[in-house]
Structure formats: structure tokens, C-alpha cells
Amino acid sequence: MSTTEIPIEEKAKYKKRVCKEDRREQILLIASQIFSENGFNGTTTKEIAEQVGVSEAIIFRHFPSKQELYSAILDNKTTELMQPLWLKCEELMSKKDDREVFVTLAAQILEIIHTDPTLLRLIFYSALEKHQLAKEFLETTARQVREPAVIYIKQRVADGAFRPLDPIMAARFFFSLVMQWGIGRDLFQESDRQMVSSWEAAEQITDIFLSGVSKK
DSSP: OOSSOOOHHHHHHHHHHHHHSOHHHHHHHHHHHHHHHHTTTTOOHHHHHHHHTSOHHHHHHHOSSHHHHHHHHHHHHHHHHHHHHHHHHHHHHHHTOHHHHHHHHHHHHHHHHHHOTHHHHHHHHHHHTTOHHHHHIIIIIHHHHHHHHHHHHHHHHHHTSBOSOOHHHHHHHHHHHHHHHHIIIIISOOHHHHTSOHHHHHHHHHHHHHHHHBOO
């Protein structure tokens, strides 16, 4: 019996989506919810098929293995959530408005985590289960998300606005500050963080970050 039951109204919505979109997208939508609640090891393709309303053969027609399905979900979620984020920051980066760049970036990431914690849960599950997917995520997707910040920091070092430092290390430090705050608020439900808006937290995080990287 399925451990994660999709509400009837949600199933109806998914059935409507099939008429308009590819079956593959429907599988990704439902599988991401189940994986985020049960983890990789705690989810079976049979359970996913039951919730989608198809046979396992249909699942494997689109995704040859459970691992490929999970990997596709991570890629899909990252693209869906993170690409629009960088579009919002491009204009600020061209103006070299350091504080606005990093405040906007941090605030948007925190809002993504707050409104859709699925990606965060998927990443944590794969790491806790010591699955290869966690390593793959860090080596590919996470690096791609971080790359625009690395390029921007490198440029600001060349401009003389930032101290001579390793752009990759600096970007990792910034994202670590943001993620740590989001994890505490939305995964561990720390009460003191519930009262602080994403924008307010982003401003504090950015001030701490820039105080360390900006040239005195």
C-alpha cells in the first residue's frame, strides 16, 4: 500500500495536465513529492506508478531506472527554480551594485526554499542515504548554480572592489550562509527565524558577506 497518498483533487489536476503536457512532466511532478517525503530508498517505482495511474512499464519508458528519475527531478527542479533567479540579478550585476546583487540573490533563494522545500528535502535525503546522487548534484548542478556568482566575484576582485581572494571559496561561503539560514527556518522550523522575513535575513547575510570580501 502506498505510504504517500496524493489527494484526490491533486490527482485530478495531474490528469488534466496529461492532456496538455507530456506524460514525463506528470511523472516528475508526482515522483518529486513522493521522493521528498520518503527519500530515494523509501520510494518504489511501483508506488510512483500507482500514484500517477499508470503501469511501471510506463515509468521505465520515460526513465530507465529509479536513479535516472531522481536525477531528472533534481535537474528539473534546479532549472525551474534557479534560472529565473539569475535573470533577476543580471541587470544588478551589470551595474555592479554589490549589495543589491547579493541581497536579491539571497532573498530569492530563501523564498524558493520557503515556498517549495521539495528540492531541499530531495538533496538532504540523497545525502543522508549516502547516495551517489548527492555527489553528482554537488559536482554538477550546484556548481552551475554557483557559477554566475563566481564570475561576478572574480570581476569585482579584478575591479579592485573586493579583496584578492578565491572566487569559488567566496561564492561557496555566501551560498552556505544563505542555505544555513533557510535550512534552520524551513527544515528545522527554528522559531526565532520564523519572525524574520527572507529579505531581512538576506540583508543581514549580505552585510556579513560583504564585510569580509570588500576592500577596506
